[in-house]
Amino acid sequence: MAADEYFVEPSSSAGQDFDYAEWALNTATAKRVGGMVAMRHRKALIAVRDQFSVRGVRLAAGAADAETIDLCDHKDRFTVAMKAAGIPVTETIAANTIDELKSAIADIAATGTEVCVKPSVGVFGRGFWHFVPGLNPFSLFSTLDCNQVDPDVYLEAYARAETPAKLIVMQFLPGIESSVDCVCDNGTLVAHAVRQKSSDRQTVFTGGREVEVARAVIAELKLDGLINVQTKADAAGNPVLLEVNTRPSGGVGFSAAAGVNLPLACARMLLGERIGDTSLASPVVIRRSDATYALPRATAALNGWAA
Structure with missing residues (x-):
């Protein structure tokens, strides 16, 4: 309103x-x-x-064809395609049954890394679990925002599910996770902002190795519009591609608050207007506020007044 x-x-x-x-x-x-x-x-x-x-x-609409949207939504196939294109990705295996889940966990563990799992389709990190063998199961109830679990405990719970979820099992990457909000024009990156989350704040900046990963993905898939690329650093600090959301991220407002208004940049691109400089001279930290702010026009509309 x-x-x-x-x-x-x-x-x-x-x-x-x-x-x-x-x-x-x-x-x-x-x-x-x-x-x-x-x-x-x-x-x-x-x-x-x-x-x-x-x-x-x-x-x-995020991509030039429906097949690309489907590819990005099916993260196991997406990983194979990106690896073939020479883009660094985390090893990923799809699992739809308890036996497939056990096999995938063993295969990923055999690569010498820790293992994690998440739903094949989902948002906001819901359903993500990092497997830590031997972890006390009570930590699930005693630790705030816990996302670690003993793999045997997870497998036991999965076996009891009436409708087992479709999952992807991946290598766990220990480094910083980055969310790269991107405006792209049929495969060309034209504006971006990188967000790195920490507790109740996000650090926003432009440029860096994460952006080059995003640029390569956008060119490979000919992505179009306002989209989001997720990366996470490996043990050596190198950004590795996790996934692509062929839609705007819910956190794009943080970038705008930091001074990179990507929805506006996207609108200007669509209208054939000059986007202008969208770079940041230095990182900007944005903190979430619990204060209440008035939106006069919306309030007026809700109360039946003239907006």
Whole structure:
């Protein structure tokens, strides 16, 4: 409600479906939209990308085709493809059954690294566990934000699941995790910001080896729009690719608060305008605040006043 204009998208009801892509195309045309960042039904929108272009709408849906979105969503296949392209990745094995999980854990452990696991599809790090053999199981209940578990305890719990989750088992990387928010134009990185999290704060900067990993992935997959690349450093401090989210990250606001407004940069790119300098001279630390802030226009709208 803080936006200059907003409206509710139609939804399927009473068993009657509607063509979302057609609706989006007609709405964008009617409202004279010059650029659209797709967040929902992206594959359907990509399928008619040329129609958007003909009507003067620059569509950005994360990738140029649905196959690339699927590849990024299936992290085991994604890892194989990136490794073949010469991009440093963590070894990853998919596991959909208890036997496959046991085998994957053994195979990853055989590489000489520690092992971790997470859902094959997920957000915000939910379901990520670092395996620590011999760890007291009670630490799951006594440690704040615990993400470590004895592998035998995990396997026992997994075996009891009514519907076992589809997982990926990976090498655990001990270094710093970086989130690289990127604006890209059909495979070319045009603006970025790197975020590194620590407790209640994030350090934001531009440039560095993490960005070069992101640049290589974007070029290889011809990514397009506002996307996010995740890396983590290995024992030697080298950034290793974890995954790519072909959509904006929920933390992109931290970058904007630090002085790199990537949504604005993306809008300017879509409209063919000059983006300008988006670099930072030095790292900026942004801390989350628990204070409450008033949004006057949104408050007015909620109370039925004139915005």
